[in-house]
Each structure stands twice: as structure tokens, then as C-alpha cells.
Amino acid sequence: MSAGYDVLGLGNAIVDIIAQADDAMLVREKLQKGSMALIDEARAESLYRVMGSLTTISGGSAANTIAGIAAFGCKTAFIGKVRDDELGKSFAHDIRSLGVEYRTSSASNGPATARCFVLVTPDGERTMSTFLGACQNLSAADLDDELIRASKITYLEGYLWDPPHAKDAFRKAAGIAHSAQRQVAFTLSDAFCVDRYRAEFLGLIADGAIDILFANEHEIKSLYETSDLQTAVSSLQRTGVLGVVTRSEKGSMIIQKSAISAYPAFPIDTLVDTTGAGDLFAAGFLAGLTKELQLANCARLGALAASEVIQHIGARPQHNLLDMARENGILK
């Protein structure tokens, strides 16, 4: 069948609540810089109280990627769970305003819409504390089989292992996509997330549930429990999965069974907030794949999208990425 959508994302539907912070605050609050930690409602309250001035912008890892792919002019859809509260309405408004197909029913009871407290330090690094809220009720019942079958690529985030039933949705979605001869892409999300679910993630790769794997340097090292990047990359190469490893200002690597290639980062003026860098790299790369670009140009689109999002606060693009790609001669 013909593909009605380029990419469908399945992930935690989260609103980011962002504040600037200094390193001393991270120490005081016992937060691991650069990581994502899960917090409960009480901790969310106490953290909120000590945070500075807030900027509220829709987030969520896979949702950010889908927003980025939409900003490249691709046809996209998203599945993720919010509550029918103010933040939930805002999340739905934002993703739909980008032209993303989003019809997951919002919960009318239970925990509030998920929020992620993002602390941005002067070096641009972000440290995240996530209250999963309504995401905890995402289950296989929220999948739209037709939508998965109609999407060239189904993109799944590792963070889906945190809520209790979302991994069932993950596995089922991957199965439906493959039975329709579609591709499945997966992001490892976070080195600590990999630490929590290493065996399962390695199992997904071994079982052939994944065609394309996104990871940053820390995540791929964590997956293969090595401090040596080359060792990790070689391990990934042996699996036959198409690997995309991002390395911040050092650029990216594309790992194929036959070859490993390195690509530079896109130059920037000022690093403001790294939130969404990995999500947007994946967005550019996947947009390139669905436009049937060569892998080198997929990597260039990824680097371009990442460079946009790290030059402002928030993990959603503020510019038309399609126009940017044209201005830079990557797309016509």
C-alpha cells in the first residue's frame, strides 16, 4: 500500500518547564548534569519551588523529533498520552499546529499531563527531571494500527520503557510496522535509560525489531558497557542495524554493515540550550531518509536541525527547517 505518512512517532507526551540554573543548584538538588531522572509528584513540587523563571514549551523526545520532521515539510503523525488538563491541551494544540496527525484520546482522569523540568546551565547543557503523569497510562490500546501501516517509518523512544505498559505498545507497533514492510527506528534516549533496560534494548536489536538505531556517544557506550567508542560502534556494526551515533560538536557517525562514515556538526553562533539536539538530529536524518537522500545528506540534514534547536531555549524548532535546508543547498 502507498504510505500516507512519512514518519509516525510513539513516545511520552510531555510539556517542558524550562529554567536557567547554575551548577551549584544542580549539586544542591542532587541532579546528575546532562541526564534525565524520573521524579514523583512530591519531588516535582519541591523542584518547582526552587526553580527560576519558567518558560513552558511542548517537549517529549519522539514528539520533538516528529515536530522537526514536520518542519521539513514531511507528513507525520504522533501517538502519546496526555490528561485533559491545561498542559495536555497545550501539548495537543502545539503538535497539531505543526500539521502533525495526533488523535490519541486524552485521559479524563488519573495523573496530570507529564512535565519535564529542564534546568539549563550557562554552558547550554540541560538536566532533566520528568514527572511521567498521564504517560503512565499509554498502552497498546492507544495504537492506531492503520496509522502505523500507513507510515514509511515508525519511530520509537527508549523512554517508553519507563511507563508500565508503553513497552507493550512499542513491541506491538514494531510488529505491525514490519508486517506492513515498513521500517522501525529507535532512539536509546539517555545513558541512564539504557542502564535501566540494557537487556531489553539488546534483545530488541537481536530480535530484528529495529532497523535504524539512534544513540549519542554516551548511550552507545552504555549499551555495550564499554568506555571505548570504537568498541561500542564495532559491536553495533555487527548487528546489521543502521546506526546513527551523534557526538555533539564532534559531529556524527553512520554505521552500516559495510562501512562507518563520520560527518561534521553544523557550525553555530552561540550555544544556548542543548535540549532536543539528539531529537532534532534524528528528525533531520529521518526526513532525509523519507525523501530518499543519500545517507551523507541525511546526516547533513540532521546536523542542520540540531544546530537550529541548540541556539534557542526549548526543544522544538523555531524556524522552517525546509527553508533552511534549501538555503544550505541540501534540499531543492
Add this chain to the structure above:
Amino acid sequence: MSAGYDVLGLGNAIVDIIAQADDAMLVREKLQKGSMALIDEARAESLYRVMGSLTTISGGSAANTIAGIAAFGCKTAFIGKVRDDELGKSFAHDIRSLGVEYRTSSASNGPATARCFVLVTPDGERTMSTFLGACQNLSAADLDDELIRASKITYLEGYLWDPPHAKDAFRKAAGIAHSAQRQVAFTLSDAFCVDRYRAEFLGLIADGAIDILFANEHEIKSLYETSDLQTAVSSLQRTGVLGVVTRSEKGSMIIQKSAISAYPAFPIDTLVDTTGAGDLFAAGFLAGLTKELQLANCARLGALAASEVIQHIGARPQHNLLDMARENGILK
């Protein structure tokens, strides 16, 4: 008595809901570019539906100014009315997180916390539509006489003429400040606001209710109903009020009875969003006054603060303005 506070602000307590827009959208929605229009709840709903991805950040003209003064390390306070809803809590959290004394009771019933829909076009210009909500219930009863007497300068916004009872609070606050030998500063807010309340604003100046007047070029021309800046400035000069007229990239003018001086704008890299430019100029200028700087340096501090806020989304400073002023040799 000694002044416990440098500046007290009295204004509408508003949360900004910001989206990017193109000029065609402004035309479609019949919005006057660069202006602030008042809207009712139904219009707020319809405008929200057609807006793009949202960024939510505390705003309000005088509140932005107070936030800026606090970012210069001054002691500040704010009086303004929110509802006890999510946006209201967020407004209170944000202003208190800056160290601003804010103890106005929030309304437990009646309209929701005020929101301003800010549409930012690619040229960086902002067009605002404000639902005043809970601000409509600000009255003289919300004044804290002690706080006013303890503040070197009481700063009032012209927008206070829009809600029904806030002007009474304005007049009473100015009276208390003067009876305590304190200064009263006033911003004309918006050319259309001047158009709505010209006679009252001229009356305030004639009555000596104001010591320092902030206006941009359009506002001061509107006040004196002239298309000629020089004519408007001369009219203002005759009143004896200390006038501060901002002219975007053309810099600012300080109008004293004895002299008119012009000062350059501060250079910027990229104009992103002009929201808050006037508010932050006032912040720098007033911070300078309370630090007993010469007027020329007050204008430099104003230009510096304005340059910071127009280089990112949102009308609240994202940098420590005191550090910036030191780096630029304006403050020690």
C-alpha cells in the same frame, strides 16, 4: 524614612502566550501589527486555535520592567492581580523567583489570569492581543501603602487605564508616593492606549502626578497628536517632566527642562522578538536612577537591557543584567 525598595511596579499581571506568525496571518486575523489590542474570552479562544506552537512566559509591561530592575540587582516589589489558577501560580512563581516582593492576593473566583497572545513575525515585530481576565479586579484595595512609601520610585503603566478600577489604584499610589517624597514614573504603554486615554494622561502630567515619563516615538506623537517628533518632544519638555523617549534602533532621547540629549541603541547580533524592548529600556533607566548614575549612563543601561531582551523570545531577561552592565563598564 529610608527606602527599603528601589522600585515598586503597579501593573497588569499577565502571562504571555507566544507564537511565530507571518504577516498574512495578521491580515487574516485583522490584527494591527505592532500594537496591543484588548480581546474578550471568545476571541481569545478563536485566536488560540489558529496560533502556531506556543511558548508560555510571564509578561505584563510593568512586571517585565520590575523583572529587569531585579536582574540589575535592585530591590523591587510588584502589585498586580492574578486568579488562583495555573497561569496565576506560574506568574507568581516567576516574579518571586527573581527576588521581587509580590504579595497581592490572588482572586479565588471571577475571570481567569490574564493572558496576552503575542504573535512574533519574522522581522521580530510583536503584535499583542490581551485578555485582561483577573486584572479587571485590581483596585485601590490591593495597594500596600507601606510598600509604596518604602520605594524610591513607584512605576505605573498606562495599560492600567484599561481595567475599570485600576486607575483609582494608580492615582492613589501616585499620591502616597508623593506624600512620602518619592518619585513616580509612568509609561504610556502603547500608541492606541494613549489614543484611548489621552485627556487623562495629559491631565496626570499637568497635575504633577508624574515625575518621569517613558514613551516610544509613536506614543509621544500620539499623546500630542502630531506626526512630528520634534513638536511632540518640545511639548513634553515644556511640562517639566523628565522624559525618556525610545526610538528602537535609533536609540533614545532624554528630555529635561534645560536640555534634550540623544543616545545610541546598543548593538545586537540578531533581532528575534521585540516584545519587552520598551519595558526593559525603562528597567535599565530606572535601575540607573536608583543607583544614582548620571542620566547618560541611565540611558546606556536602558539600551543594554533592551538589547538583551530583543535577542530572544519573551519579554523577561534571560541573562544577569548586572553582570552585563559590569562587562560593558557601565557599572562597577
